[in-house]
Amino acid sequence: MTEYVIDYHAINHYEQPFYEAFLEFLIFPQPSSDQQVIHLTHESEPWCSTYFSSNVNGFRVLRCRLPAQSETFELRMKARVAKSPINPFEYQPLEIAGERAMLRSHEFQVEHFAFLQQTHFTLLPEGRTFPSWKPDEPVFDFCQRVNAFVFNCLDYDARHASVHNTVLDVLNDHKGVCQDFAHLMLGILRLNMIPCRYVTGYLHPGPGHKGSAAIHAWTEVYVPGNGWTGFDPTNNLMEDVHYIKIAHGVDLDECQTLRGVVRSAGRNSTEYEVHVRESEMQNLPQ
């Protein structure tokens, strides 16, 4: 087990006083079999009325109704999470023909259609070639090939971050951030009718890791025999113990960290920071 301490701190600034503001944060590590949430706290400044709810995919969100007339609103979240080691290569793959038969079966496609259909974020440009799944290629190998292709296709450039960027936008100058890498990978896999989803979470920084200073985005692909398997095209890595998942969805739109309704005459802006460090209290006796 590896234990991490995650600090999330967001500050919203409001130019003009608002008469109503209702915010939704999707920032909490998801409890799962290999991800145990040991401790979780949150606090806001100024204090406000909050409640936990669920988003479209059932992930936990925090809703905050802000006191009127605030100029700033800060939210801090601290979580302690224990991760079990994952070896992404350790599973029983089906035979190649079996994998293909499963992914191509009508019933399977009906059940996974939401994750097979392109969205406006993932739609690929016409007239360009992208990797295609070869008949004799295991799905896992193909995903690794796409992971490397996307990693090489785009340059990581934090100045290009925009929540509105689609694959069509980032392929113009081949620069982007983690969300763009993830969307391009989803676009290519969906073109090959392989179910895949957008994932957000925290990344514990390793040597040369990109995206750890912010909330990171990667992908999960349905690999027959193994189920949903994480690939990080921003770093050309497989999801491992350093990845702490928050939520998944069809694309960025279903995984936005902060949504809100602010009724105000002025503009507002948000800054946030993320720190993930390995806990010193690890290797506790079992």
Place this chain on the structure above:
Amino acid sequence: MDPIFDSALFQNYATRPGQFDEVFARNNHIKPVYSDLIGSFSALSPAEYRQLNEYAKRSFLSQGITFATYNQNPRGIERIFPFDLLPRIIHKQEWEVIERGMIQRAQAMDLFLHDLYNDKKVLKDKIIPLELIHSSHHLCRFMEGFTPPGNTYCHISGTDLIRHADGEYYILEDNLRCPSGVSYVLANRDAMKKTFSQLFKQFNVASVMDYPSVLLEVLQSVCPAGVDDPVCVLLTPGVYNSAYYEHSFLAQSMGVELVEGRDLYVDNDFVYMNTVYGPEKVDVVYRRIDDDFMDPLVFLADSVLGVPGIMSAYRKGNVTLVNAPGTGVADDKAVYTYIPEIIRYYLDQEPLLKNVPTYRCREPEHLQYVLEHLSELVVKPVDQSGGYGIFIGQNASREEIEKEKERILGSPREYIAQPIMALSLHATFIEQKNQFEPRHIDLRTFTLKGRDVQYVLSGGLSRVALKEGSLIVNSSQGGGSKDTWIIND
């Protein structure tokens, strides 16, 4: 020739060959169901009739029953909905078939929607193509794996029917989101009763006045589990909506609060209404706002009409939305063509009401027929509305037909084709001419469905295209309406 043609109001009335007239048979004889009523009307002189007509109009204006059209008068000038005093009559026997057909359709729609958002058997069994459903803009991801109270999605549906030249009724379309128009049915009946109080003693006309009380019963029947005395509200987009009169009328006649999005808020996944006595929990929301505007946290983020957080409250089962979100997928034009199959699939029954026959060009046999009969058909793209891309074969040149063939063959799955349907005619008073003339009509029916409640409003809204020869009955484009009588002799 019927002696009625001696009357000044009817002397120039002429039925149209090849078209179905509701009032007169081909030999210019009055149909039995209309004979007594037309007899009473024809005894009036044009001057007397005009006087009654003015009286009825004033009744609408004084009640404030007006509507605003967005496109024609940008200032939003309110007009009364033109009303024709001669009612449309449907015999009870004939009506009962329509009524049973509507209930059948409503049952099938609810089963279909539950299946689509849960087991998806209809897709797995390939009754409906997967791409067709998933390309629909109205598919709502928030409904996945959720069962609304009472298993009801379409609590209120409005279905448009026409009567074709063959005398048969056909369903033109379903409205399963926020169908409107029912307040005009009630207002029309009210105006008729004020104007011709004697007639209602003479004819045994089925009442429509129970609609608001049955609607309230439906709303209460689908309240969240464990609520004994549910608080229901009607959520309106506000006074600038063209149907605002209807919203306020229905709220008032049901005795529930009429609210706007800003009057409601969500806390801890419960919905509350701000009142002068403090917050009050709301259990059922009859919303007259489209899905897209319901919850800015889920759908359109800049919507100010909805209530942020209401969708999570709904999924938690703490509030019921009426109609359920995501019903629009079932009234999609392309899905419409599958409704007969949907009825057979879920109910194991033959549809009681006919769809307009539709040829799907994606199916080779249909495609063959369409290509061979283009001059008799209307071709429509499946994914567009508002009349875009429609090809009408009737007056097309040989060149145009060849071009259309190429267009269809380019992507057959994008097109459907239907025969050209005529709307039946009904004698309608034309003010400018001081006499009755035939005008095209259709019928919007209203069906309610809740837990153990099924109801079809007796009659519905008969809409009239007031312009001579026109087939467009929409109120925004010069349409009017008639009271609709279901009578039992």
